[in-house]
Amino acid sequence: MSGLPRLVQPKRDISRREDYLEAIYNLNEEKGYVSAADISDRLGVKPPTVSSMVVNLARKGYLDHERYRGMRLTRSGEKVAKSVIKRHQVISGLISMLGVDDQTAYVDTEGIEHHVHQSTLRRLQKLAEYLRENPDTLKAVLEFLEEK
C-alpha cells in the first residue's frame, strides 16, 4: 500500500468550456458580436465542434443562442469569462514580465490558467504587482536571468 494520501482527483476538465467562454467574451469585445467561424479560428477547431459546444454552453445557461442567427453570453457566462480572463492576465502578466515572449506567454497561460486556486492566483498576482512597483528588483531579477 502507498505511504502517501491520494492528492489528485480524477480530472474532469471543465477547462475546455472555459476556453470557449474566454474566446467568446474576447471576440465580443473586439467586434461587438460573435460568430461561430471566429470561435472556430480562435480556438483552432472546426465549425461543427463550435456548434456542439455552443449548444452545450447554452444548455448550461452561459449563452443565449438563436439557431443560424447568433449568440451572446448571459450574465452568468460573462461572469465566468471575466474570471477566466482575470486569471489569464495575472499569469501571463507575470511570465511576460520575466521576459517570455508574448506568444509563448499566451500559450503557456492557456495551459495554466484553468488549474490554479484562488489563493495561488492572488499570490502570483501580488508578486507581479510587487515587481511592477519595484522596478529595481525586477531589473535585478532580469539581470540574474541573463547570467550564465
Next chain:
Amino acid sequence: MSGLPRLVQPKRDISRREDYLEAIYNLNEEKGYVSAADISDRLGVKPPTVSSMVVNLARKGYLDHERYRGMRLTRSGEKVAKSVIKRHQVISGLISMLGVDDQTAYVDTEGIEHHVHQSTLRRLQKLAEYLRENPDTLKAVLEFLEEK
C-alpha cells in the same frame, strides 16, 4: 473574420500520460517497485484504468511490463518522468515560497506543470532561485502579500 491569428492548437493532452509517469517514478523511489494498486491510489483512478494506461505506456516504450508480475520505467520513460518532476518542483517551489500551503501548491502544480514551455519554466525557476538567494526581497514580497 477575426482580427487575431490562431494562437491555440487543439488540445491533445498528453498530460495524463505524464501524470502516470511521474507517479510511477515517485512510487519507485519511495518503495523500490511499483504496483498498479499504488498507482491507482496515487492518481485516484480505478485499477482497470491503470492497467490500460500501463499497456499504453508500454506500447509507447516508456515502460517494461510483464503481465501480472510488475513493471519498470525504461530509460526513455525515466527521462520523461524526471523532466516532469523537475517542472513540478520548480513550480511548486515558487508557489510554496509565496506562502501557498503545501497541498494547494501540489494540486495547482499538477494542473500547471504539463503546460509550460522550457523557456518559461527556466525563468520561473530563476525567479525562485533569485528569491531564495535574496531573502530580503522575498521577505518584502511576503510582507507586501499581507498588506490590505
Next chain:
DNA sequence: TATATAAGTTAGACGTATCTAACATGTTTC
C-alpha cells in the same frame, strides 16, 4: 497442498471533445 484472498486484467460501456460529410439557412450579387 488446497483453498481463500488480494492484485491485476479483460470486456464492454460511457462521456467528452473532436472530426468529416452532408444538409440547411442566411446573405450577396446579378
Next chain:
DNA sequence: GAAACATGTTAGATACGTCTAACTTATATA
C-alpha cells in the same frame, strides 16, 4: 427575386480516459 456563396448545423464516426463487472493469476493461510 433567383442563383451563388458563405455560414451554421446535424449526423455519424473516432480517440481517449474513465468506469463496473467478471475473470485470471499470484500470494497467503489453514
